[in-house]
Amino acid sequence: GESVGLHLPTLSVQEGDNSIINCAYSNSASDYFIWYKQESGKGPQFIIDIRSNMDKRQGQRVTVLLNKTVKHLSLQIAATQPGDSAVYFCAGDAGNMLTFGGGTRLMVKP
Amino acid sequence: KAGVTQTPRYLIKTRGQQVTLSCSPISGHRSVSWYQQTPGQGLQFLFEYFSETQRNKGNFPGRFSGRQFSNSRSEMNVSTLELGDSALYLCASSLRLAGGQADTQYFGPGTRLTVL
Numbered sequence: 001g002e003s004v005g006l007h008l009p010t011l012s013v014q015e016g017d018n019s020i021i022n023c024a025y026s027n028s029a030s031d032y033f034i035w036y037k038q039e040s041g042k043g044p045q046f047i048i049d050i051r052s053n054m055d056k057r058q059g060q061r062v063t064v065l066l067n068k069t070v071k072h073l074s075l076q077i078a079a080t081q082p083g084d085s086a087v088y089f090c091a092g093d094a095g096n097m098l099t100f101g102g103g104t105r106l107m108v109k110p
Numbered sequence: 111k112a113g114v115t116q117t118p119r120y121l122i123k124t125r126g127q128q129v130t131l132s133c134s135p136i137s138g139h140r141s142v143s144w145y146q147q148t149p150g151q152g153l154q155f156l157f158e159y160f161s162e163t164q165r166n167k168g169n170f171p172g173r174f175s176g177r178q179f180s181n182s183r184s185e186m187n188v189s190t191l192e193l194g195d196s197a198l199y200l201c202a203s204s205l206r207l208a209g210g211q212a213d214t215q216y217f218g219p220g221t222r223l224t225v226l
Contacts, residue, residue, distance in 0.1 A: 034214060043218050049214055096213070
């Protein structure tokens with residue numbers, strides 16, 4: 001969620017399994033949500049987005065679910081691959097100003 | 111289309127100095143936002159510039175400032191550097207749709223600033 005700290009929660013999955021990364025947001029003014037992937041030494045990379053008038057959006061191997069009632073986002077990655085190993089951030093946008101969650105580290109075991 | 115570029119990639123400064131970081135947005139993008147990323151505080155919004163005007167500002171002291179040029183390139187400046195300013199500074203650009211509707215922000219690789 002939007003808690004921050006030195007120790008990121010870690011999700012460890014087997015290659016080929018599906019991954020689900022969760023995020024809670026607190027800014028009710030956010031009407032646009034984005035998932036970013038950040039690899040070591042790089043800036044955040046856009047994965048998928050969803051606007052507040054939707055509750056589900058699918059991309060290639062990724063799906064984002066939005067539950068506005070409980071202010072919860074999730075990112076589902078199908079058939080997780082070693083290249084998916086990274087830190088994943090959710091972000092809520094309220095007027096072109098992003099508020100980021102604390103991030104989740106995804107580790108994919110071969 | 112080239113992505114967001116930031117220069118320099120790495121900087122080492124000492125306390126009390128000032129620093130200027132540069133960002134070139136994706137061609138056609140008129141909005142540039144700056145973020146600070148630290149292990150302790152995560153990713154935090156600094157400010158956003160659109161059409162050479164600051165449109166949004168985060169909760170940072172006045173030592174952090176920025177500007178945007180007519181070609182949409184942006185610079186941020188930090189004066190009187192403190193040890194706690196050591197961070198990865200990220201720039202992001204977006205189209206900023208008409209009517210203020212949020213649009214995807216695309217990030218550059220960042221500038222790693224170390225203050226000694």
